[in-house]
Amino acid sequence: MAQAGVIKGTVPAVSSAERSFDGRVSRIRLLTCVGLIALWEVVATLGSYGILYNDVVPHIWHIVIAVFYELISASFYRDFGMTFAAHSVGFISGASIAVLVGIWLGTSKLIREAMLPYLNAIGSTPKIIFLPIIFLMFGVGIESKMAKGAMSAFFPVVFTTTLGMMLINPVLIRVGRTFNLNKWQMITKIYMPAMVNPVITGFRLGVAITVIGVLVAELKFADGGLGYRLGIYYEQFQIAPMYAVIVLIFALAAAANSGMTKLQDRVNRHMAPTTSKGKKARASASGGLGVVN
């Protein structure tokens, strides 16, 4: 990595050099992919002869077949629907509360200073540890997953919203004051447009973390959902379908993440003037990422 930095620093971007650099990049990627697949297959073959990790690592075609069977089975879609419902309800409720709280914390310094230690303390604890309380309150059905999702979504969004509120360009706020706007007008006319970017960043983090939260809750106690499905396969030692579910979950999570990134890029392009501040908010938001799981 150090070398990459040095090379980038010293060699000016000549088009042919850049092209060969791109070619090298894709070659390294391809080699890594092939290498990983080969390694996997070697371990799988050893496993099928009972030498190493017997039956733990199935052949890749077994996983592909299992993915196919998952995709044509009706119960997969039922589980997927449950997870999706829990995720969206949890995320939407958690994130909307978080935006309101974030705006509140951002505007009032007193409340912020008073509340921040508590928020940091709870934000830095693993949320999964609250699962027993959630199970006690909501039972083990889908409601508890919604609550867990809301809880997971709350913290990243509240942190980024508060931070975004604090980092708003003071010039904009002074303009609002000059026009003698009242508090509500300040929020709708000044704060909200300037806040879009950090809030979307928080949403992106929140979506990813909510996925984890919901699935982990389903793994522990559930009556359905993708995490539940994964747990069942694991308990029955059906390794190939287990991998298939993991692959599908990862694919869905990646799709959600890239969708949110696209949304963010679009918003960024729309709101070009605020991005200099927004970028700062994003950098610090990802810096505080460890705090928000």
Place this chain on the structure above:
Amino acid sequence: MAYEGWLAAAFSTPIVLLYPLFLVIFGRNHMTLIVMGCIPGAIPIAIQTRQGLLGVSKTLLNVGRSFNVSERDMFRKIMLPSAVPTIFTGIRIGVMYTLVNIVAIEYLIDFGGLGRIVSQMYDNFSIPETYAAIVAVILVSTFFYWGFGRVEKWLRPV
């Protein structure tokens, strides 16, 4: 460059979900916990280290070059010291991630430390003890967060 996107993707994937895989590979012992704590902890550190080394100020590099510093000294004396704050941010994130993941896995598989206590107390339906264990976890993670904040402040040059 080649792995940049992959690292970011790995950062956002729910690695906790791979725990059945690690369970079958390493068995239900501390090795699983260590490995599962290691991977999510390492990824943010790698990302932040890269960012820190890329973000070294051009002026510093130029100063080094005008002093005709060798490539190795350039890395040791200029790039690494100026990247330390960013790297340390990565380490703090990594520590929190490791903690989160280990507690999560302990809770899920009923093995190990604090997570197991919470899970066990809940399974016994001894509610006050469950709450007590949860409070203990909060205290531990708050202590980690606070402690690493202090260390970070102490290490920072400014």
